[in-house]
Amino acid sequence: xxxxxxxxxxxxxxxxxxxxxxxxxxxxxxxxxxxxxxxxxxxxxxxxxxxxxxxxxxxxxxxxxxxxxxxxxxxxxxxxxxxxxxxxxxxxxxxxxxxxxxxxxxxxxxxxxxxxxxxxxxxxxxxxxxxxxxxxxxxxxxxxxxxxxxxxxxxxxxxxxxxxxxxxxxxxxxxxxxxxxxxxxxxxxxxxxxxxxxxxxxxxxxxxxxxxxxxxxxxxxxxxxxxxxxxxxxxxxxxxxxxxxxxxxxxxxxxxxxxxxxxxxxxxxxxxxxxxxxxxxxxxxxxxxxxxxxxxxxxxxxxxxxxxxxxxxxxxxxxxxxxxxxxxxxxxxxxxxxxxxxxxxxxxxxxxxxxxxxxxxxxxxxxxxxxxxxxxxxxxxxxxxxxxxxxxxxxxxxxxxx
Ligand code: SAJ
Numbered sequence: 001x002x003x004x005x006x007x008x009x010x011x012x013x014x015x016x017x018x019x020x021x022x023x024x025x026x027x028x029x030x031x032x033x034x035x036x037x038x039x040x041x042x043x044x045x046x047x048x049x050x051x052x053x054x055x056x057x058x059x060x061x062x063x064x065x066x067x068x069x070x071x072x073x074x075x076x077x078x079x080x081x082x083x084x085x086x087x088x089x090x091x092x093x094x095x096x097x098x099x100x101x102x103x104x105x106x107x108x109x110x111x112x113x114x115x116x117x118x119x120x121x122x123x124x125x126x127x128x129x130x131x132x133x134x135x136x137x138x139x140x141x142x143x144x145x146x147x148x149x150x151x152x153x154x155x156x157x158x159x160x161x162x163x164x165x166x167x168x169x170x171x172x173x174x175x176x177x178x179x180x181x182x183x184x185x186x187x188x189x190x191x192x193x194x195x196x197x198x199x200x201x202x203x204x205x206x207x208x209x210x211x212x213x214x215x216x217x218x219x220x221x222x223x224x225x226x227x228x229x230x231x232x233x234x235x236x237x238x239x240x241x242x243x244x245x246x247x248x249x250x251x252x253x254x255x256x257x258x259x260x261x262x263x264x265x266x267x268x269x270x271x272x273x274x275x276x277x278x279x280x281x282x283x284x285x286x287x288x289x290x291x292x293x294x295x296x297x298x299x300x301x302x303x304x305x306x307x308x309x310x311x312x313x314x315x316x317x318x319x320x321x322x323x324x325x326x327x328x329x330x331x332x333x334x335x336x337x338x339x340x341x342x343x344x345x346x347x348x349x350x351x352x353x354x355x356x357x358x359x360x361x362x363x364x365x366x367x368x369x370x371x372x373x374x375x376x377x378x379x380x381x382x383x384x385x386x387x388x389x390x391x392x393x394x395x396x397x398x399x400x401x402x
Contacts, residue, residue: 001025003180004073004105006098008035008066010046010254011115011148012079014155017054020063022184027071028064029101039066047321050156069101075111075180076102078126081254082116088261090119099126103133108140111176115148117201117255119262123194127169143169144177145194147201152253153320163187167197205259206274211245212256213277216284219247230398249375249396250285250327252316257281257325285327288396289334292373295392296342299370306342310369311335312362313376313397314348321350328375332357345369349380366391374399 001024005016008030020026030036038045042059044052058064070076080094095116106112112130114123123145131138145167150158164181166189168174174191181189192200215233222229233244251257257278264275292309299307316326323329333356336344345365346357353359366372366384370391374381377397386400387393393400 001075001183002027002071002073003075003077004029004070004102005077005079006070006102007079007081007094007116008039008045009079009081010048010152010155011150012077013039013044013046013055014048014051014150014159015077015079015115015148016064017051017058018156018159019184020058021054024063024075024183026058026064027073028066029068029070030066031068033068036066036068039064048155049153054156070105072105072107074109075113076106078112078114078116080116082118082262084258084261084265087265089265090262092118092122092125095122095126096129099129103130106130106134106137106141108137111142111144111173111180113143113177113180114145117147117259117262118145118198119266120195120198120202122198123167123169142173142176143194144173145197146177146181147197149201149204152322160185161187164189165197165200166191167194167200168192169194199263202259202262205256206263206277208245209251209256209260209281210273210277212248212251213280215245215247216250217280218244220284220287230401246398247396248284248327248377248398249288249331251281252324252326252328253322254325285331288327288373288375289331289338291394291396292331292335292371293338295371295373295394296339299392303370307370308343308345308368309335310345310347310360310365310372312347312365312372312374312381312399313378314346314354314357315350315376315378318377318397319350319379321348323348323351323354326376331375349378 003024004027005012006029008028016026016028035045042056044055078095078098080098083091085091127143149162166174166177178189178191219229236242236244260274260278264271311332314323314329316322345360347360347362347365349362362380372391373394374397377399381399
């Protein structure tokens with residue numbers, strides 16, 4: 001079997017590598033020639049634990065070849081980004097152009113799968129596009145939508161072990177796609193139609209966004225009420241049917257802070273909680289900026305000098321080096337730009353340098369600063385003193401549990 005992966009990013013590349021280990025000849029396609037060149041040299045262009053070795057083996061054994069144009073295959077997978085445009089409307093132009101690139105190669109019996117997070121109706125739209133150009137293939141190829149749900153940092157395990165939702169444009173398409181994923185997925189494969197599968201992906205991330213918004217709202221209420229929100233949540237979670245998530249300085253990454261907009265922009269009158277959760281989680285970052293600014297100004301008033309301020313953590317979640325769409329990063333950039341006279345000690349233990357900031361060691365930053373602002377709960381920070389008489393500690397992510 002030959003499979004062609006359109007898109008060699010954070011999901012396409014690992015999936016291409018894993019499927020190439022299971023007797024599938026894989027062609028990985030990317031429009032970026034540098035990505036193709038690196039991949040063909042066996043060099044990983046993304047950060048994912050354990051993947052480098054697997055890529056090297058796949059390239060050495062020639063079960064994976066990268067290219068800027070697709071090869072004729074039996075299965076085509078679309079794994080390209082779906083960013084959003086102004087007003088938070090999804091931009092499916094990459095899905096469209098990847099689909100157009102494979103249309104001339106399609107033949108009877110082929111399987112065409114979209115994995116990219118997509119607004120509801122995208123798979124049917126792409127089917128129309130295919131049949132408009134190749135009407136003879138109607139009823140003769142299989143088309144399905146099969147979202148991924150892996151957690152960055154644990155991709156190799158989750159790609160194989162997570163259950164998957166397989167949405168066909170008809171039953172035969174769902175069966176064909178399930179047979180394909182059955183070659184390398186040991187989790188259960190749940191068959192449905194393509195619209196349900198598209199919505200399922202959006203709903204999974206929206207559900208998490210709404211739950212985080214609840215925690216973030218509680219954190220702002222508790223601050224006014226003089227209650228420690230982390231103690232409160234841990235006590236409420238002792239109830240057998242309550243499971244509140246953790247507040248933070250906002251929601252980052254490419255998925256949870258994006259996918260809910262695909263629902264709210266398509267269903268503006270109905271998607272009330274989903275839209276509100278997005279606003280709360282975005283507002284939480286502004287709230288953190290205000291708290292930090294007020295603390296800095298109060299210090300200056302009381303001490304007649306500007307404080308040194310440690311900004312602890314830039315990554316979008318704990319214990320990773322991924323700064324993409326990170327609320328901590330946005331807060332740091334904003335404070336540095338707004339308060340040019342303040343000395344900020346910027347800490348990110350998972351990176352050694354950054355083009356915009358001097359990165360300071362976490363212990364030095366803690367010791368030298370008058371105000372310590374925890375933005376990302378990296379494990380290193382839990383080794384620092386939980387309190388200090390000569391410092392004000394602002395904890396936005398639960399490093400100080402007491
Ligand atoms: N966060 C909180 N409080 C929490 C949990 C998370 O503030 O209690 C924040 C994190 O700090 C981070 C953001 O949420 O800024 C997102 O982090 P995450 O670990 O919840 O999720 P991602 O973005 O790394 O991956 C998500 C996963 N989706 C779900 O858990 C429902 C993953 O399974 C998906 O595959 C991925 O999105 C995706 O590609 O859609």
